[in-house]
Amino acid sequence: MNPHPKVEIDRMTYRYWLEREEREFVAFSDVSLDIADGEFVCIVGPSGCGKTTLLNVVAGLLRYNEGSLRVGGVLVNGPGVSRSMVFQHASLLPWRTVAGNVRYGMEMQRRFDRATMDARADQFIKLVGLAGFEQRYPSELSGGMQQRVNLARALATDPEVLLMDEPFAALDAQTREFMQAELLKIWSRAGKTVIFITHQIDEAVYLADRVIVMGTRPGRIKGKFDIPFERPRTLSVKRDPQFLRLTDDIWALIEEEAARINVISQ
Ligand SMILES: Nc1ncnc2c1ncn2[C@@H]1O[C@H](COP(=O)(O)OP(=O)(O)O)[C@@H](O)[C@H]1O
Ligand SMILES: [Mg+2]
Incomplete structure (x- = not known):
């Protein structure tokens, strides 16, 4: 058996080059995250904190500047068959x-x-x-x-890892809930490692084994929450008091972050 986690992100930094301003912009920095084989990880955080950039880097569509990325124990910095992406809009x-x-x-x-x-x-x-x-x-x-x-x-x-960037964001609320439940069924049958980005906290808590909260300026990891609900999960778990407590705790962390940004931008 491969002793490595399926995905190992170690002290990774990504910088965009702003052509017109002729300077670098740090999208996220010092991000470390290990993801186990078959794990379902959701990433949440305020708009602009670098979620999409991070996913694109893991997909190999963007190349990281510092740190390292291993998939199945193999060092990668570019695209490959080990990862496959599902975008927000059905492409x-x-x-x-x-x-x-x-x-x-x-x-x-x-x-x-x-x-x-x-x-x-x-x-x-x-x-x-x-x-x-x-x-x-x-x-x-x-x-x-x-x-x-x-x-x-x-x-x-x-793919070894399925990457999903707000895949249900464009769907109406009912279809979205239905697709969440369907995705969990598909995931349990397909047995893939999933990294799923969403800005909806309840979607993250419902789907994930672990929710990662990102903060911004620069993007980085603010907190990691283990989600204890057993599987298979039904939509009724969303009414569990513990579910509500978890979403509250995650909200509090994101709000704290939003307040911090406001202070900086004033
Ligand atoms: N192609 C790009 N060039 C320069 N900056 C970018 C580019 N794409 C995104 N950014 C900036 O990087 C930061 C993170 O963006 P993104 O990863 O899209 O965040 P999120 O998905 O969390 O909303 C934002 O400040 C955004 O403006
Ligand atoms: Mg995004």
């Missing part, structure tokens, strides 16, 4: 069917032959509950269904 190709879109991620990777891609597309379309919709086009699907296709596409590439 589907409008001219491809559901099956064609799910195949697309695998085609880009060139890891599987045709027959395997077809079989995997089938398997993951079923897993996300879209059997029967294989030949539909994205424009013929609801927002929630489009996000399921996005998820199936990411899972079909068989």
Whole structure:
């Protein structure tokens, strides 16, 4: 067995280069986080604290300046098949069917032959509950269904780590709750390590094994909360007094951070 955590982020810093101002901007600094194999981690924090940047760095779409990132014990600083991203807006190709879109991620990777891609597309379309919709086009699907296709596409590439950046933010409240419960089912079947970003605290507490709170200026980790609820979880856990206490504690930390920013910007 690999003794390493699935994801090891060690004292990592990322700086954007601001072209017009000819200076660097620290998006986040000194971020350290270990994530176990199969763990579901949610990251929350005020807008602009560097959540998306951190996820993009873990995806390898941006390269970190300092520190290190290991996935499955292997040092990485760039994209690779070990990680797959689900974006906030379903980034589907409008001219491809559901099956064609799910195949697309695998085609880009060139890891599987045709027959395997077809079989995997089938398997993951079923897993996300879209059997029967294989030949539909994205424009013929609801927002929630489009996000399921996005998820199936990411899972079909068989990543070690699934990265999700506010994937349900554009959905209405009801669809969102439904998708949260569905995601937990899919996650328990797929057995993947997940890093999930959201600005909704209750979504984070409902989904996660651990909630990481980020603060800003520069972005960094402010707190880590273990979420004790047993699995499988139903939506009724959201009414548990302990659930409410946890969301309150996390809110308090974020509010403290928001107040600090206001003081700085005045
Ligand atoms: N391409 C970019 N160039 C320069 N600064 C950026 C860029 N993208 C994001 N930022 C800045 O980095 C900080 C973190 O952004 P982001 O990671 O998007 O935060 P979050 O996802 O938590 O809202 C913000 O201050 C933002 O303005
Ligand atoms: Mg963001």
